[in-house]
Amino acid sequence: MIKPSSCKLANFSFVSETGEVNTAESFWRDACLYGQKLSATKVQLGSKPTLTAVLFDSEPYAFGYKLFALLTKGFEIVLPNNSQPCTLQDAVSHSDIVCGNELSEVEGSGVWIDGLPDSDLYHEQSIVNWPQGGSMVFSTSGSTGKSKQIRKSWQSLHLELETLLSTFNMSSAREFISTVPHYHIYGLLFRLLLPMKLGAKIHSTKEYPEHIVPIINSNKKNRCILISSPAFLKRLCSDNVLSTSADTFCHIFSSGGKLERETAKQLYQQMHFSICEIYGSTESGGIAYRKQTDELDSLWTLFKGISVSATAETQQLVLCSPYLDLQPFTMDDQVEICSNGQFKLLGRIDRTVKIEEKRVNLSDLERTLEEHTWVQSCKVILLEGKRTALAAIVILHEDKRAHSSKLHFNQSLRQHLASKFELICIPKKWRYVEELPINNQGKTTAAALEKLFE
Incomplete structure (x- = not known):
């Protein structure tokens, strides 16, 4: 029998784009079956110290159970940051196996796990729980557009997850709606792992505000959390179809870039609800959060366990965080630190040029x-x-x-x-x-x- 490990893990569910519901029971069963395929493949590949798997699946449900199976079986997981052919080609060229329907026809890839028939499995008794270890490699484009690989341990991700659960009151949330993908660190934490921990319903990615309205209208008693980005929220301002349902949301999160002051102000006026911005990066992990409600830029509040200082000459942010292996970590952001420990972002140090x-x-x-x-x-x-x-x-x-x-x-x-x-x-x-x-x-x-x- 496959047993979930903690919290309300037995209660979560996934809703696909077509409305199909996959329960937690089916999640653990599919993770177990996928784990059996991985075990069979490991035997075939021999005694290589570390096996690398590329994982890309556009469906949160399939991505989730494959991720848990890979971590349980000890693979290092590489997550491409988009589905562009060149991105996928580069990722699979350095891997032992590939996982996900989108990778079936990528040239030069290793063993495609999804294509293995069930008849080839070693039918051992397998249990997949909430992972206890492992590592993942994220790709981030940053501001330059050049891809950079960032390795993160599962332990650091789980620690950040626990910090989020203790920082924000999300116990009443029954449904998670997201406009961001699950294969970046923000999406992975907020739209996949958090709702699993909370035993909530996880909806497929919604691109436009009007796609969210039917979910809210179908059960207005359920409290929702919206995981979003500045670009989506800016579009929402121009025709806010969610304003009449503002009391349905217990949180609306934004990350991936700066939420413009004007956008935050308009949304607050329309919904009487402040957006919670998350500041951090793939490399640093979450650093701080804030809510803007008026014309003045609000200050950032540090997450528990985080400390920051600023360099004397350049005012660069110097970070100490439990999510980092090497610290202190000097970032390219310039800050002004207040006496109460909060701070204001001033800009980026690497943006000084010569003309x-x-x-x-x-x-x-x-x-x-x-x-x-x-x-x-x-x-x-x-x-x-x-x-x-x-x-x-x-x-x-x-x-x-x-x-x-x-x-x-x-x-x-x-x-x-x-x-x-x-x-x-x-x-x-x-x-x-x-x-x-x-x-x-x-x-x-x-x-x-x-x-x-x-």
């Missing part, structure tokens, strides 16, 4: 631009070519967009920046957009911004 021997910080340019009454948010980048130039991508407040020309916008914003910056440090190129380009992790990369000027 004809003049140094200018891109974050400082962005902050100054966003002080202009017309500007909702913006990004400033460095375009390198025959002649290096600064370029600005600006989102104007909706009521300003149709009331003037691009030339007038350019002149006014340049004049605004001229009060603080030398002429050479003011952007030469300008683009006005309704929203910033994002990748599947909800991040805006430098490469995507540069394409706007091609």
Whole structure:
């Protein structure tokens, strides 16, 4: 018999895109059967010290039981950060086995576990519980767009999970709805492992706000948690179909990037409910959280067990965390630390560039631009070519967009920046957009911004 290990693990369930429900009992049974396939494959592969498995499955249920089986059988698990052919090809080229339906036709892959027939199994008695150890390799694009691999132990992920459970009151949550994928660390923790621990119902990924409404309407007595991103929440502002159901949510979480002040303010006015932002990264783990309700940027509060300081010269955040193997860890974010231990994010240290021997910080340019009454948010980048130039991508407040020309916008914003910056440090190129380009992790990369000027 397959037994769940702790909490309310026997009560969770998964709801597919078509409405099919998979119970916890079927989860443990499928994890057990998949574990038997893995055991048979390990025998065939011989006595290699560490076997590597690539796991990619777009369905949370299938991803979850395969993940637990792999951890139980001692594989190191590599998680590609998207389903692009080149990404999957690169991942499987260094692996012993591959797991997940999307990997069946990737060239050069190892043994495809999903394709093994049940008749080839060694039918040993197998038990799959909540994993006790193992390691996972995440891929993160960061701000540059270049993939970076980050190895995390299962113990550190489980410790972070316990911190989240003790920080936020989620005991009343019966349904978890997510707009982010489960194969990044934020999605893995918040939309897969947390609801499993809480014994909640886990819905398939919802891309648009209107897809969430039927779930809420089907059982208004159930409290929900929404796991989301700044990009989704910004879209929600323009037509908030969830505002009349705000009391259904016990939490709405956002991570993967900065939630703009204007977006947070609008959502609070529409729903009378503050969004909880999570600050951290794949490498650092969760660091702090905050809720914005007014026009001023709220300060960040550290999670239990985390401590931070700032370097004297650059004000870089120096992190000490139980989720890190090597610490202290100096990050590229600049902070201002308050006497009560909270802090304010100022920008990134690695965004100081040279323009004809003049140094200018891109974050400082962005902050100054966003002080202009017309500007909702913006990004400033460095375009390198025959002649290096600064370029600005600006989102104007909706009521300003149709009331003037691009030339007038350019002149006014340049004049605004001229009060603080030398002429050479003011952007030469300008683009006005309704929203910033994002990748599947909800991040805006430098490469995507540069394409706007091609």
